[in-house]
Amino acid sequence: MELSEEIIRKAQQGDANAFSDVLDSSYELIFSVAMKYVMNRQDAEDVTQQVCIKLARSIAQYRFDSSFSTWLYRVVVNCANDWHRKEGRHHQSDNDVAQNPVSHNSDVAEQQLYLKQVLEQINTWGKGYLDAVVLVIGEGLTHQAAARVLDVTESTVSWRIHEVRKRLHLLESGGQKA
Amino acid sequence: MKEQDLKKLFEQAGKASASDEARMRAKHAAMQAFENAQEEQKTSEDAQGNRSGNRPISENNNLIGRIMMHLSNRWLMGGFATAGLIGLVFVTTWQARQTQVDAPLVASRFDQETNVGIQPVEELAKPKAPQEVARVHKERELAVAESEALERRDFAIASKKQRIAAPQMTGIANDAFNVIERDDRFQQFDENRVKSVSDEPFSTFSIDVDTSSYSYVRKMLNRGNLPADDAVRTEEMINYFDYNYPVTGDREEPFLASVGISDAPWKQGNKLVHIGIKAFEAPAEKQPDSNLVFLLDISGSMSAEDKLPLVKKSLHLLLGQLKPTDTVSIVTYAGGTGVVLEATPVAEKQKIVAALETLAAGGSTAGESAIQLAYNLAEAGFKKDAVNRIILATDGDFNVGISDPDKLKELVEKKRESGVFLSVLGFGDGNYRDDIMQSLAQNGNGVAAYIDTFSEAYKVLVEEASSSLFTVAKDVKIQVEFNPATVSEYRLIGYETRALNREDFKNDKVDAGDVGSGHTVTAIYEITPVGSNSGLLDAPHYDANRRTHKPQAYSDEYGQLKIRYKQPESNTSLLISKPLMAGQEMSDSLAREFNFATAVAGFAQILKGRSYVDWDYKDVIEMAKKNLGEDPYGYRSELVGLARKAAIIELEESNE
Numbered sequence: 001m002e003l004s005e006e007i008i009r010k011a012q013q014g015d016a017n018a019f020s021d022v023l024d025s026s027y028e029l030i031f032s033v034a035m036k037y038v039m040n041r042q043d044a045e046d047v048t049q050q051v052c053i054k055l056a057r058s059i060a061q062y063r064f065d066s067s068f069s070t071w072l073y074r075v076v077v078n079c080a081n082d083w084h085r086k087e088g089r090h091h092q093s094d095n096d097v098a099q100n101p102v103s104h105n106s107d108v109a110e111q112q113l114y115l116k117q118v119l120e121q122i123n124t125w126g127k128g129y130l131d132a133v134v135l136v137i138g139e140g141l142t143h144q145a146a147a148r149v150l151d152v153t154e155s156t157v158s159w160r161i162h163e164v165r166k167r168l169h170l171l172e173s174g175g176q177k178a
Numbered sequence: 179m180k181e182q183d184l185k186k187l188f189e190q191a192g193k194a195s196a197s198d199e200a201r202m203r204a205k206h207a208a209m210q211a212f213e214n215a216q217e218e219q220k221t222s223e224d225a226q227g228n229r230s231g232n233r234p235i236s237e238n239n240n241l242i243g244r245i246m247m248h249l250s251n252r253w254l255m256g257g258f259a260t261a262g263l264i265g266l267v268f269v270t271t272w273q274a275r276q277t278q279v280d281a282p283l284v285a286s287r288f289d290q291e292t293n294v295g296i297q298p299v300e301e302l303a304k305p306k307a308p309q310e311v312a313r314v315h316k317e318r319e320l321a322v323a324e325s326e327a328l329e330r331r332d333f334a335i336a337s338k339k340q341r342i343a344a345p346q347m348t349g350i351a352n353d354a355f356n357v358i359e360r361d362d363r364f365q366q367f368d369e370n371r372v373k374s375v376s377d378e379p380f381s382t383f384s385i386d387v388d389t390s391s392y393s394y395v396r397k398m399l400n401r402g403n404l405p406a407d408d409a410v411r412t413e414e415m416i417n418y419f420d421y422n423y424p425v426t427g428d429r430e431e432p433f434l435a436s437v438g439i440s441d442a443p444w445k446q447g448n449k450l451v452h453i454g455i456k457a458f459e460a461p462a463e464k465q466p467d468s469n470l471v472f473l474l475d476i477s478g479s480m481s482a483e484d485k486l487p488l489v490k491k492s493l494h495l496l497l498g499q500l501k502p503t504d505t506v507s508i509v510t511y512a513g514g515t516g517v518v519l520e521a522t523p524v525a526e527k528q529k530i531v532a533a534l535e536t537l538a539a540g541g542s543t544a545g546e547s548a549i550q551l552a553y554n555l556a557e558a559g560f561k562k563d564a565v566n567r568i569i570l571a572t573d574g575d576f577n578v579g580i581s582d583p584d585k586l587k588e589l590v591e592k593k594r595e596s597g598v599f600l601s602v603l604g605f606g607d608g609n610y611r612d613d614i615m616q617s618l619a620q621n622g623n624g625v626a627a628y629i630d631t632f633s634e635a636y637k638v639l640v641e642e643a644s645s646s647l648f649t650v651a652k653d654v655k656i657q658v659e660f661n662p663a664t665v666s667e668y669r670l671i672g673y674e675t676r677a678l679n680r681e682d683f684k685n686d687k688v689d690a691g692d693v694g695s696g697h698t699v700t701a702i703y704e705i706t707p708v709g710s711n712s713g714l715l716d717a718p719h720y721d722a723n724r725r726t727h728k729p730q731a732y733s734d735e736y737g738q739l740k741i742r743y744k745q746p747e748s749n750t751s752l753l754i755s756k757p758l759m760a761g762q763e764m765s766d767s768l769a770r771e772f773n774f775a776t777a778v779a780g781f782a783q784i785l786k787g788r789s790y791v792d793w794d795y796k797d798v799i800e801m802a803k804k805n806l807g808e809d810p811y812g813y814r815s816e817l818v819g820l821a822r823k824a825a826i827i828e829l830e831e832s833n834e
Contacts, residue, residue: 014216014219016209016212016213018206019208019209019212020209022597023205023209027196027201027204027205028195030194031195032191032192035191035192035194036188036191036192039191041194041196041197042200044194044196044206045196045197045200048196048200048204049200049203049204049207049208052204052205052207052208053204053208053209053211054830055208056208056209056210056211056212056215057211057212057215057830057833058826058829058830059216060219061825061826061829063822070203078402085414097727109185111190112187112190114187114193115184115187115188115191118184133184134188137181137184137185137188138185138188138191138192151400152400154394159483165181168181168184
């Protein structure tokens with residue numbers, strides 16, 4: 001994403017063309033993160049639209065105290081979490097979906113469905129786990145960068161990731177019913 | 179399930195792209211929202227006429243960046259998760275009654291002067307506007323959602339614990355378990371109202387050195403929520419910070435009170451009266467010996483990373499603050515009661531550390547009176563002229579062997595008389611009865627602190643070790659008598675839950691807050707000088723209600739400050755008094771400290787709904803930034819960051 005400070009400042013001062021540029025150069029990133037959160041194109045499109053609207057309202061609040069992409073990630077994370085709060089409740093699954101091994105031959109849609117189930121399960125563990133997984137494993141951010149996005153300490157991110165690894169591994173080995 | 183698989187699946191998901199139609203739709207909606215936002219911005223500028231189009235974003239960018247970096251390095255940003263500790267003291271029905279009586283009188287003034295553009299007082303007096311109710315509701319929902327998740331996560335552990343502990347869990351312990359992971363509780367209170375000096379010249383309250391409200395507010399803001407009104411206790415926000423007030427050199431006087439007068443930044447015509455107390459700081463070599471007993475909760479729920487492991491780290495820190503001759507004992511409960519370590523001198527630190535390391539959460543039997551055991555140990559190792567203190571560390575399980583809360587309180591009180599004090603350290607999140615913790619600590623002459631991270635442990639146990647451990651004055655009460663010839667109205671900012679009756683001041687049987695070595699306590703009054711039209715109270719209609727005060731002697735005094743306190747071993751109070759001079763001179767450094775406290779007070783009042791202040795977050799930021807002082811640990815800078823967050827959250831909520 002190439003966005004000059006000048007364009008952002010112009011957008012902050014109310015320049016519609018500049019804001020349009022901001023949208024164009026941010027859309028792909030927003031959509032791809034949203035997709036990782038919700039695992040469904042249509043839902044991701046909805047989340048992305050929410051993020052765009054939020055950007056319009058709050059771009060003036062960006063203070064250049066972090067990189068723009070960090071700030072953008074933060075907005076996406078918030079919107080995706082809102083979406084999960086509204087929509088995601090009834091999807092909770094008590095089955096250990098992660099126990100089923102991934103078949104690399106199954107078609108893409110099936111794999112997406114599978115990933116969706118895993119993520120939904122992670123989301124039931126509490127606030128912040130899904131965020132950490134999407135940002136660190138999905139987006140490949142460092143723990144430090146993810147921590148900046150989520151406004152938590154680096155060690156919190158590390159701990160969440162560690163916890164996710166531990167539990168997914170646990171589920172895989174089937175030893176969870178002690 | 180392997181991480182590689184997860185990564186691959188994510189990659190696939192990332193390859194998907196949005197339909198052109200959706201993209202157009204989103205862009206259209208966003209551009210629309212952008213225009214609306216510009217429109218609103220313009221309208222509000224026109225209405226307020228004081229906001230420049232260029233927001234203060236360009237200046238100090240680098241500075242902000244540096245501060246942010248500094249803060250995140252210091253773990254100060256974000257990671258704090260703190261539940262509030264609530265002081266359930268001095269609930270005054272008296273105050274509520276007074277408010278009702280005065281309200282119509284105040285409102286009548288605005289009937290006549292509706293053009294001032296201030297909300298009618300009746301509306302201000304309502305505890306919560308609908309919008310705010312929604313806000314609180316939302317916050318509650320979020321908290322419930324989170325605790326539900328926690329509950330699921332800890333289900334296995336909790337149910338196991340319940341099975342084991344259920345037979346003994348009656349009364350206090352049972353309660354504690356039931357509210358666990360449900361919600362954080364706050365005492366409700368109304369903000370102090372404006373009082374007429376003619377009617378009530380005396381203002382009396384107990385000092386408060388607790389700080390937990392600040393940690394709680396910080397947690398909420400870092401999560402992206404504005405805190406509920408009742409969660410914001412202004413005096414605890416102010417007293418979270420250490421102020422560099424002049425210090426007494428004389429051991430006989432345990433503290434020095436500094437006073438200052440400044441203009442009220444949020445209301446033209448009003449003044450602020452600052453009272454800053456700095457307690458005598460016992461030099462390290464003169465600190466009394468300590469005989470400490472750690473009473474540690476090792477129930478299954480303590481196994482989380484931010485609980486027992488943090489307790490151990492915290493106690494390591496505390497050990498570093500003790501002298502080699504001090505002794506430490508360890509008693510555990512809730513996962514097996516027992517003496518883990520008999521009184522051991524700190525010189526044998528390795529032995530203490532080893533004992534700490536063997537502790538593991540989750541055990542089998544609960545039973546014997548752990549608290550009794552702890553007191554036995556403290557009494558066995560009792561040192562005269564020393565600090566004899568039990569330090570209870572828990573996440574809310576008070577199954578210490580005595581289940582009746584009143585009996586527990588009684589025991590703590592009785593032991594306090596014998597010289598063994600009790601402090602409580604809270605760990606974990608939303609998981610405990612802070613009202614019980616607070617009441618135990620208060621009855622035990624101790625401090626209740628909430629520790630959520632290593633850096634908070636550092637603040638409480640290292641920086642504030644001496645003030646948490648060594649009481650230099652107890653039952654400290656403040657009374658201000660205002661001079662009706664010079665002051666027409668006053669309002670005490672904060673201390674609502676600490677209000678005392680006028681007659682309690684001299685009554686040595688009435689308990690009040692304690693001050694530890696090096697503690698600072700700050701109180702701020704907002705006053706309307708006689709002759710200023712910035713007051714809220716209307717002049718009486720009937721002559722009989724008018725009291726004219728001839729300006730004669732003392733016409734240069736706003737009032738008289740009186741402080742009563744007891745020496746730690748004494749039961750008779752001593753009095754300090756000094757006048758509050760209208761033209762009080764202040765050194766630059768004292769003015770800076772008072773100004774920073776003012777910024778915090780303004781911040782708290784904005785969070786509480788701006789009933790009395792015409793101020794905004796940007797004013798908080800500006801004032802705080804100008805008065806950071808040395809700020810060696812970055813705590814003051816953190817406040818600036820929090821005010822910024824609050825501004826953003828409020829803006830976002832008003833857009834929703």
